[in-house]
Amino acid sequence: MNVLSCIPKDKHDLLATDRAREMGFPSLNEAIPELLFWVQDANWPVAEPIASVLQQAGPEIVPHITSVLVGSDAVWKYWTIVLVIARSTPEVVTELRDELLRLANNPNINDRVESVDTVAREVLSEKLV
Secondary structure, eight states: OGGGGGGGGTOHHHHHHHHHHHHOTTTTTTGGHHHHHSSTTTTTOOOTHHHHHHOOOGGGGGGHHHHHTTSSOOOHHHHOOOOOIIOOOOHHHHHHHHHHHHHHSSOHHHHHHHHHHHHHHHHHHHHHH
8 A cells, every 4th residue: 555545536535544544654644735635624525534544643744734724724724723633642732832822812814704713722722721
């Protein structure tokens, strides 16, 4: 099995999510950006299974999540926080603390509309008490 076979081809490619779960980390490290793409919309059938795989990643996921959090797609930020960050290891959450604080305390208008600030505050209060 190769890493490419673990990246969904479309939002219904649940076989790829099964392969990703089987492969796991650190074998999937090189595919993190492509896998994160599939948590943009929780309505996609692959979103939840891919998120559950990404939750198992270690600190190698931090720069990729940071790229999402500093980007302009507020919906993607929201789902990344809810589906991945909120369920990640304490180490990952701690490394993302500054970005979560920025989103919680200084959201742009799109982040506010999509409740990114709210979910960032929730993760900070639950994970970094």
